[in-house]
Amino acid sequence: MKLCIFTRFLRQINNKQSKTKIEPMAHLSDIEIAQAKKLEHIIKIAKKLGVDEDDIEMYGKYKAKLPLHLIDDDKVAKNNLVLVTALTPTPAGEGKTTVSIGLTEGLNKIGKQATVVLREPSLGPVFGIKGGAAGGGYSQVVPMEDINLHFTGDFNAVEKANNLLSALIDNNIQNKTNNLNIDPRTILWKRVIDMNDRALRDITIGLGGTANGVPRQDGFNITPASEVMAILCMATDFDNLKKRLGDIFIAFTYQNEPVFARDLKAENAMAILLKDAVKPNLVQTLEENPAIIHGGPFANIAQGTNTILATKMGLTLSNYVVTEAGFGADLGAEKFLNIKSAFANLNPKCVVLVATIRALRHHGAVQKEAYNTPNLDAVSDGFKNLEKHIENIRKFNIEPVVAINSFVSDSDEEVDFVIEKCNSLGVHAVLSEGWAKGGEGTKELAKAVVDIVENKATQYKPLYDWKSPVTEKIETIAKEVYGAENVEYSKQAQLNLRRINRLGFNDFAICMAKTQKSFSDNEQLIGRPEGFTVTVREIEIAAGAQFLIPILGKMMRMPGLPESPASEGMSIDKNGVISGLS
Secondary structure, eight states: OOOOHHHHHHTTSOOTTOSSOOOOGGGOOHHHHHHHSOOOOHHHHHHHTTOOGGGOEESSSSOEEOOGGGOOHHHHHHSEEEEEEESSOOTTOOOHHHHHHHHHHHHHHTTOOEEEEEOOOOHHHHHSSSOOSSEETTEEEESHHHHHTTTTSHHHHHHHHHHHHHHHHHHHHHOSSSOOOBOGGGOOOOEEESSOOGGGSSEEESOSSGGGOOOEEEOEEEGGGOHHHHHHHHOSSHHHHHHHHHTOEEEEBTTSOEEEGGGGTOHHHHHHHTTTTTSOEEEEETTSOEEEEOOOOOTTTSOOSOOHHHHHHHHHHOSEEEEEOSSSIIIIIHHIIIIIHHHHTOOEEEEEEEEOHHHHHHHTTOOGGGTTSOOHHHHHHHHHHHHHHHHHHHHTTOOEEEEEEOOTTOOHHHHHHHHHHHHHTTOEEEEEOHHHHGGGGSHHHHHHHHHIIIIIOOOOOOSSOTTSOHHHHHHHIIIIIIOOSEEEEOHHHHHHHHHHHHHTOTTSEEOOBOOSSOSSSOTTOOSSOOSOEEEEEEEEEETTTTEEEEEETTOOSSOOOOSSOGGGGOEEOTTOOEESOO
16 A cells, blocks of 8 residues: 555645634644634534433533443443554654544444543643643544643542542541551552652651641652542442542551551542542544543553543443553553453454554664654564564454554555555554544544454453462563563562452452553663563552552653653643643
8 A cells, every 4th residue: 555645745634524624734733723623512412422411511512521320231232342552652652542533533434333432631741741642633532722631620630539538648647536546657648640740759748847747758649640540440330439449558557457548438528529520521523523531540650541431431322432542552452451341341342553654663773863764674673563562462362453653754665564564464454544634544444443343353351360369460461461581579579469468459450560662661672572571669559449550660650751841832822722732
């Protein structure tokens, strides 16, 4: 499939399906494209899903909450779930969200009723390096600024619920009577904020005298790494949410007895703060198709997928649901399949693996400044990374489709090589031009996905049983998915394993915290490394979410800002019009 000059030109022009005439792509940023779109009222979008106006809770004209009573498990089981993931990405990402939205547009264009179900963006990446998470070009969800910023307040609610528990813990320690006898040295619970701020990783609180609390070490995680966010994404209904909040493990007493959030009577107050956040959010794509956006855990330090409730809402209301999982398939997709799908009894019928020519060049060992320079030899060398991801998806008994997310710097020879190489593996690879052409550019991808769903879909299977020993589960992921030869446990991790066993948490799922830049725990090992050892530094417990978090190598659960944050390029005028947001 060669890209002719005319096809290259089409990448620069407006999608003719838009009701609003827009200037050529070369002159427009993502936010300008989004701002130029005349949006449909959210009532009309809800009607496309068969949802009546009385059943939505509107947040202005273009956003709404969907009530949980709409979810129907019988319909969930009958409809089709498609997961979008990627090869190991470059720092800027390879466009999973753009492909997810574009695929949804393409499915609707070929006559399938499809809804995209996504995570909510975190302000950390928005103001950091990756930018927002509302798609790009002509494959976006809108209103783009609202979605990328405060949206409907879900992240704020998660943050407040998390930090309420922190305040209750410190208040209990401060009280001389009616306290739980918590040993401050054993507190595992951290505060959160939705911002990249490395200075908050390790702090001391309670200074300034007895009136200001008891001094102790503390720290912040970023909000998407909060266990409250994980719980929101794993909850199956409101009662289940409240129970999970009560099950949060926070510390030990001086007598070495475990303390849970329910011991502080925290779960009801926390649930009150989350009473609206638990409801999925409805918005629209640029082509006026429904989009459900809910929850936002990162995939390198959390489970990396939207809420179970949002996915089931989409599957209740649509024949096809397209969803994505963060970073490469070794992270978000592994967790989607081993944690979310296994727990929620979901059956993904197809996995779309997003690849870019620039990422293949990267894995072929070219330097960053050469990412946009054609290099067939580097693409050939880098293909081994994509090949490993293809192998991994098939281990879950699911057939993948490769979506080559098109860039103007791609050469015909490089694109043809990837298509032919995938064909030799029995995998359909399709050029995806959703960024430039919206649904018109993804119809072939949509047809490839439908072919898998209708003709080749099987019952997916997870890689491990939750009831297996903890070390066996960790080593299954490290060896089968990452390709590691060995797994080593630090002294701290070995102590953590004994604690997990004592507390009876062996049956939890595993949610690895690992660099997204490599299959290994060493970000410098690009491509398809072999013969390496994974080191488990420590293992955190998320009892409410029902998973354990092995932290590999140097991973941090509070990122820092880059040297030149994206925030420096943003502005807002006197009329409130934002520019520079991406």
